[in-house]
Amino acid sequence: MSDKRLTNILSHISPQEKYDVIVVGGGVHGAATAYRLCKRGKGLKVLVLEQFDVAHDQGSSHGDGRIIRFAYPEDIYVTMGRLAYPLWDEIEQEYGDKVMQITGGVDFGPKDDKNIQKMIENFTEQKVPFEILSPSEANQRFPQFHLEEGEIMLYQKDAGVVFASKAVKALWHLASKLGAKMVPNEKVGNIKVHDQNRVTVHTVSGKSYSASKVVVTAGAWAPQLLSPLGLDLPLKVTQEEVFYWKPKDNSKESVSSFSVPNMPVFIVHGSRWFYGLPQVDIPGVKVGWHFSGTELDMSNRQVTIDPNREKVVSDFIAAKMPKLESTVASHKLTCLYTATADHHFVLDYHPLYKNVIIGSPCSGHGFKFASAIGELLTDLVLDAPPAMDLSPFKIERFSRPLQYR
Numbered sequence: 001m002s003d004k005r006l007t008n009i010l011s012h013i014s015p016q017e018k019y020d021v022i023v024v025g026g027g028v029h030g031a032a033t034a035y036r037l038c039k040r041g042k043g044l045k046v047l048v049l050e051q052f053d054v055a056h057d058q059g060s061s062h063g064d065g066r067i068i069r070f071a072y073p074e075d076i077y078v079t080m081g082r083l084a085y086p087l088w089d090e091i092e093q094e095y096g097d098k099v100m101q102i103t104g105g106v107d108f109g110p111k112d113d114k115n116i117q118k119m120i121e122n123f124t125e126q127k128v129p130f131e132i133l134s135p136s137e138a139n140q141r142f143p144q145f146h147l148e149e150g151e152i153m154l155y156q157k158d159a160g161v162v163f164a165s166k167a168v169k170a171l172w173h174l175a176s177k178l179g180a181k182m183v184p185n186e187k188v189g190n191i192k193v194h195d196q197n198r199v200t201v202h203t204v205s206g207k208s209y210s211a212s213k214v215v216v217t218a219g220a221w222a223p224q225l226l227s228p229l230g231l232d233l234p235l236k237v238t239q240e241e242v243f244y245w246k247p248k249d250n251s252k253e254s255v256s257s258f259s260v261p262n263m264p265v266f267i268v269h270g271s272r273w274f275y276g277l278p279q280v281d282i283p284g285v286k287v288g289w290h291f292s293g294t295e296l297d298m299s300n301r302q303v304t305i306d307p308n309r310e311k312v313v314s315d316f317i318a319a320k321m322p323k324l325e326s327t328v329a330s331h332k333l334t335c336l337y338t339a340t341a342d343h344h345f346v347l348d349y350h351p352l353y354k355n356v357i358i359g360s361p362c363s364g365h366g367f368k369f370a371s372a373i374g375e376l377l378t379d380l381v382l383d384a385p386p387a388m389d390l391s392p393f394k395i396e397r398f399s400r401p402l403q404y405r
C-alpha cells in the first residue's frame with residue numbers, strides 16, 4: 001500500500017492534534033523558525049515534524065561545520081549576514097555553549113575574476129572592512145595557501161565556522177525549552193489546505209495535525225509536499241561530496257595551524273569554485289567542489305559517486321594547499337543541495353494560500369543564514385514587516401513557477 005493511500009485511510013480514524021503553526025522539516029531552518037516563533041509569538045502552539053532523527057545526515061544540515069561570511073557579490077546577503085550574526089550570538093548565549101567560531105575568511109583567484117571584483121565593490125559600498133593581498137603577501141600571512149602571480153586574495157575578518165550539527169541540536173533544545181513540540185522520525189505524507197485559516201498535516205504513520213498555518217522547510221523534500229498544493233518550483237537537487245585532507249606534517253603545531261581558530265575559511269574562484277573550512281572535529285581540512293554533485297530524483301534516491309570528483313579536489317589541494325596530503329582524502333561526507341536556477345532562496349507565501357509559508361530551498365549556501373531565516377519566516381507567519389527586503393526571494397521571480405491544477 002502506498003504512503004499516500006495509507007495516510008488517507010488512517011487520517012479518518014486518527015484524532016487531530018491542534019496547533020497554531022506546524023513546521024514541516026526540522027533541519028536548521030525549521031528548528032530556527034520554531035525557536036523564533038516560540039520566542040516572539042508568546043503563547044503560540046508550535047509543532048515541528050522531522051522525518052529523520054535530530055541532526056541527521058540525510059539532508060543539508062549536518063556535519064562539523066559550515067562557513068559564515070559577508071563575502072558575497074550581492075548586497076542582499078551582506079544585509080542578511082548583518083541580521084544573522086547577532087542572532088547566532090543570541091542563540092549561543094541562551095544555549096550556554098558556542099555554536100560558532102570566528103576565524104576570518106579569504107576569497108582568492110584570478111585578479112580579474114568578476115565575482116572577486118564584485119565583492120570588492122560590494123564590500124566598499126556596504127562598508128564591510130576587508131583587505132586586498134598580493135600573492136606574496138597572502139603566502140606570507142596565510143602559509144596554508146599558495147597563490148601565484150596574477151591572483152589576488154581578499155581577507156574579511158568576520159568570517160568563520162558555524163558548528164553545523166551542534167547548531168541544529170542547540171536550536172532543537174531552545175525551541176523545545178520555549179514550548180515547541182519537536183517530533184523526530186515522523187514523516188509527513190501530505191498537507192491539505194482547507195481555507196486561509198486551517199491546514200491539516202497527515203503523516204505516513206497515520207497521525208493528523210491541524211493548524212492555522214504551516215511552514216515548509218523540507219529542503220530537497222519540499223517539491224513532493226508542494227506539488228499537490230499546485231505549486232511546482234523549478235528546483236534541482238544534487239548530492240554533493242566534501243573531502244578531508246590532513247597536513248603532511250602531523251606535528252601538533254602543524255595540525256593546529258590548519259585548525260579553528262588559526263586558519264581562515266576560504267573560497268576559491270575561477271572556472272571551478274572550491275570552498276573549505278579548517279579542522280573542527282573530523283581530522284583534516286574540509287574541502288568541497290561547489291555545485292559539482294550528481295542530480296537526484298528524491299522519489300528514488302539513488303546516485304553513483306563520480307570518482308573523478310575526488311581527483312579534481314586532490315589536484316586543487318596539490319596546487320593551492322601543498323602542505324596538505326593530497327594523494328587520498330582521509331574522510332568523505334555527502335550532503336544535499338536543493339537549488340533554484342538563480343541560486344537564491346525561496347522565502348515566501350504560497351501564491352494561493354497565505355497560510356502556507358515556504359522556506360526552501362537555500363541553494364547550497366543557506367546554513368550560515370539560518371538564524372536570520374528563522375526570523376524572516378517568523379515575520380511571514382506573524383504577518384509582521386520583514387526584517388529585510390524579501391523581494392529577491394519571492395516565487396514570482398521565476399518564469400515558470402506555478403502549475404495550477
